Amino acid sequence: MSETSAKPVEGERRAFMTGNEAVCWAALAAGAEIMYGYPITPQNEIMHYWTRNVPKFGKRFLQTEDELSAGFTTVGGVLAGRRAFTATAGPGNVLMQEPLAMAEAMRIPTVVIIQQRGGPSTATVIYSQQEVTLTCFGGNGEGLRIVYSTSSHQELFDYTIKAFNTAWKYRFPTFVLADGYQAKMRESLTIYDPASRGISMVPTEPFLGRPGKIGEGRTAAHLRNTYNIEEELNAVLEKDIADYERYAPEIAEYDSSAPEDCDLLVVTHGVVFRSARMAVRDLTSQGKKIGYFRPITLRPFPEEQFRQAAARARQILVAESAYGQLLKIVQQNLYGSTVPIRTMLKPGVGITPEEITEECSAILAGKEA
Amino acid sequence: MGRAVKIAMAGEGGQGVQTIAQILTDAADFEGKEALYIPNFGVEQRGGVTIAFVQIGDEKIGAPKFKTADIVIALSGRAVRRTRMYAGPQTLFFYDSGIEGIEHDLPTNARQVLPIPALETANKTLNPRVFNILILGAVIGASRVVTIDKAQQAIEKRLAYKFEQNPELRELNFKALQAGIDLVAGMGVAI
Amino acid sequence: MAVELELEPKMPNCWDPATKPHKFCPGCGHGLVLKALGQAIDELGIQDRVVFGCDIGCSLLSWDFFNMDTVQTHHGRTTPVLVGVKRANPELIVIAYMGDGGGYAIGSQHLVNAANRNDRITAILCNNTNYAMTGGQMAPTTMPGQKTETTPYGRDVNDQGYPMLGPEMVAAITHEGSYVARGTVSKLRTLKGYLKKALANQIAGRGFSFVEALSTCPTNWRTNAKQTWAFLEEQMQGYFPVGELKVPAELQTAERKEE
Numbered sequence: 001m002s003e004t005s006a007k008p009v010e011g012e013r014r015a016f017m018t019g020n021e022a023v024c025w026a027a028l029a030a031g032a033e034i035m036y037g038y039p040i041t042p043q044n045e046i047m048h049y050w051t052r053n054v055p056k057f058g059k060r061f062l063q064t065e066d067e068l069s070a071g072f073t074t075v076g077g078v079l080a081g082r083r084a085f086t087a088t089a090g091p092g093n094v095l096m097q098e099p100l101a102m103a104e105a106m107r108i109p110t111v112v113i114i115q116q117r118g119g120p121s122t123a124t125v126i127y128s129q130q131e132v133t134l135t136c137f138g139g140n141g142e143g144l145r146i147v148y149s150t151s152s153h154q155e156l157f158d159y160t161i162k163a164f165n166t167a168w169k170y171r172f173p174t175f176v177l178a179d180g181y182q183a184k185m186r187e188s189l190t191i192y193d194p195a196s197r198g199i200s201m202v203p204t205e206p207f208l209g210r211p212g213k214i215g216e217g218r219t220a221a222h223l224r225n226t227y228n229i230e231e232e233l234n235a236v237l238e239k240d241i242a243d244y245e246r247y248a249p250e251i252a253e254y255d256s257s258a259p260e261d262c263d264l265l266v267v268t269h270g271v272v273f274r275s276a277r278m279a280v281r282d283l284t285s286q287g288k289k290i291g292y293f294r295p296i297t298l299r300p301f302p303e304e305q306f307r308q309a310a311a312r313a314r315q316i317l318v319a320e321s322a323y324g325q326l327l328k329i330v331q332q333n334l335y336g337s338t339v340p341i342r343t344m345l346k347p348g349v350g351i352t353p354e355e356i357t358e359e360c361s362a363i364l365a366g367k368e369a
Numbered sequence: 370m371g372r373a374v375k376i377a378m379a380g381e382g383g384q385g386v387q388t389i390a391q392i393l394t395d396a397a398d399f400e401g402k403e404a405l406y407i408p409n410f411g412v413e414q415r416g417g418v419t420i421a422f423v424q425i426g427d428e429k430i431g432a433p434k435f436k437t438a439d440i441v442i443a444l445s446g447r448a449v450r451r452t453r454m455y456a457g458p459q460t461l462f463f464y465d466s467g468i469e470g471i472e473h474d475l476p477t478n479a480r481q482v483l484p485i486p487a488l489e490t491a492n493k494t495l496n497p498r499v500f501n502i503l504i505l506g507a508v509i510g511a512s513r514v515v516t517i518d519k520a521q522q523a524i525e526k527r528l529a530y531k532f533e534q535n536p537e538l539r540e541l542n543f544k545a546l547q548a549g550i551d552l553v554a555g556m557g558v559a560i
Numbered sequence: 561m562a563v564e565l566e567l568e569p570k571m572p573n574c575w576d577p578a579t580k581p582h583k584f585c586p587g588c589g590h591g592l593v594l595k596a597l598g599q600a601i602d603e604l605g606i607q608d609r610v611v612f613g614c615d616i617g618c619s620l621l622s623w624d625f626f627n628m629d630t631v632q633t634h635h636g637r638t639t640p641v642l643v644g645v646k647r648a649n650p651e652l653i654v655i656a657y658m659g660d661g662g663g664y665a666i667g668s669q670h671l672v673n674a675a676n677r678n679d680r681i682t683a684i685l686c687n688n689t690n691y692a693m694t695g696g697q698m699a700p701t702t703m704p705g706q707k708t709e710t711t712p713y714g715r716d717v718n719d720q721g722y723p724m725l726g727p728e729m730v731a732a733i734t735h736e737g738s739y740v741a742r743g744t745v746s747k748l749r750t751l752k753g754y755l756k757k758a759l760a761n762q763i764a765g766r767g768f769s770f771v772e773a774l775s776t777c778p779t780n781w782r783t784n785a786k787q788t789w790a791f792l793e794e795q796m797q798g799y800f801p802v803g804e805l806k807v808p809a810e811l812q813t814a815e816r817k818e819e
Contacts, residue, residue, distance in 0.1 A: 077644045186391070186404070187403070207631075209649055221630065
């Protein structure tokens, strides 16, 4: 797969585009070599833009028969040593869990972009935050994955590039979790060549088909995911879990802003964070003591930083476009804390800044009363 | 800082609503402003009403969708019924004056509800093909979120392939843009 | 000394002697298919370029069978994993090794679409007429009247349909450049020839290559040696015709030259 000399992105430039287009440019800029995919709304345009750029930059694409195949061919592409990726949504994400369980079991650094749509079932092709549990903990395993939840096109671009490096550095399947709004909306961002910002791409290497003669300088690889006895499996998992827990603090990312005497801490992720930040700014300017905490990595969760922020807050409000998927993670990470948790759970619909402002005002008024 | 201007444009598929949303936000981007545009997409769009949600401001835009628009433009009866939910006390609610049978469907809580003879003007004085650009002009006239210069530049970018085949179309589109601006100017409304 | 050497069974060079004797049940046909495959690989001299992928089912036991790069996949998903490898690195020679359940039931969409796309891979399917690893349930290839754990009164074709004719289906849907054959472990030299052609066809970059190997499963068939062989040669070979179904013109020409 000869890289043509032309870089997909030279230096940096301002762009005004859809999120799906931003993902495509990020993958190109990151030096991704092959995409495998199956059509599903709202991620289709990632494939559309990728296929248009395939001949220009010496890339490859395979449209598969379903998401099982898209996931497993991506696994194959990574095993062959390529920066390979796929993208999916909703019911496709459900099917994708089988190949990603294999990637998790075998520490295969796949990169998957998820554009969440409504669920369960076919539901809507539009938007939700209902694929949090599935993306973080899907598959018949322990959720040894890395999940970045983005909130803007700039982050979609930044974290798609980062996802390739995180995956290949730590060797855990890595996800960029966005949604139909982010996929389809247009807004401005700066796209750039990672090298121009001093970001170097973690080199890839083949797991299978290394050069050289077997027995002379290399041994044959025997990659397995099936074990004969419980202890054999347990030993593998103990090691992988220990690795995951050791790396978690350096992988975890968050954004938070809260006053010392915080009456209410608003916890959101992804695109809902945009509304939360606006509401918090609005209410802060009205003199309210309110702050926000936003996990950027949903897996691994920024546990320490969140517990610290929560410890300073009198109340917490969790707002999400799902019926408690972020809430479960929050509750788990607050084990032992007595801070009251209020909720604003709106499965399958967007949440506007006005709605969060209204909810926060009501909660704060209740406290004052 | 000035909060972002929120605009909802709605029509039947083929009326060119999404095209003008792209042109409008491209123009805002050319101005160096921040813009966010999201179409309603999905099953609703197929044989239904198409809506473009546009926000333009000086800072990064917050949430992609909004509850209440500053400007709504509805181009069909169904579009009126679908978009009246976005009207509020600050909203200028425009609808094409040629739409019949919607007297009871118009919002009652808008700042102003304004019929504009857009289709009639396009048909009589220009060309039905540039109806959507005339609407774009009306939105710009009412919102003043972008300059005519940048709007023309954005039209050029989006329709260049058509202008190459037929250079006369350029002038026709620019005329339609101005006609839209004039229509609203004549009504003396702005946000 | 010479006598001692003769006592050692001759293994293909690409086998890993450290994992032998292998873990298949006594009388299982997998070892024979893999012997024919090993010989074909040796004759083509491609051991260093091969990526061997095995399905889940008894085929998974082949994960450490060869001294070649090997990956265990999921049940039915060997074809897409190896398609992914091949698309990402076309220099490699990839082999997807699966059973009848993996290829014709749970992974049939992958087989059909890889075949239709003419993916340059070699798929080898071992047909032993049942799901053997899970304890002998009915497979798509179970013979009419054959008793299995899920057809305890025998396969009723009115209810469960007829055994699937995989190579016939693949031959029907593939295009120019594909190679399709059905061999049997009762004719190992012929089977080896088919496997060699299926690999040569991939190496030449012509197209999808598919070989079904009729195999044996005395453990689940509950047959002795004689009955096992009779079931294979009489019942199975009677229903599943052995031979080449599709041979690219260039492969035929090459064969003639070799003769």
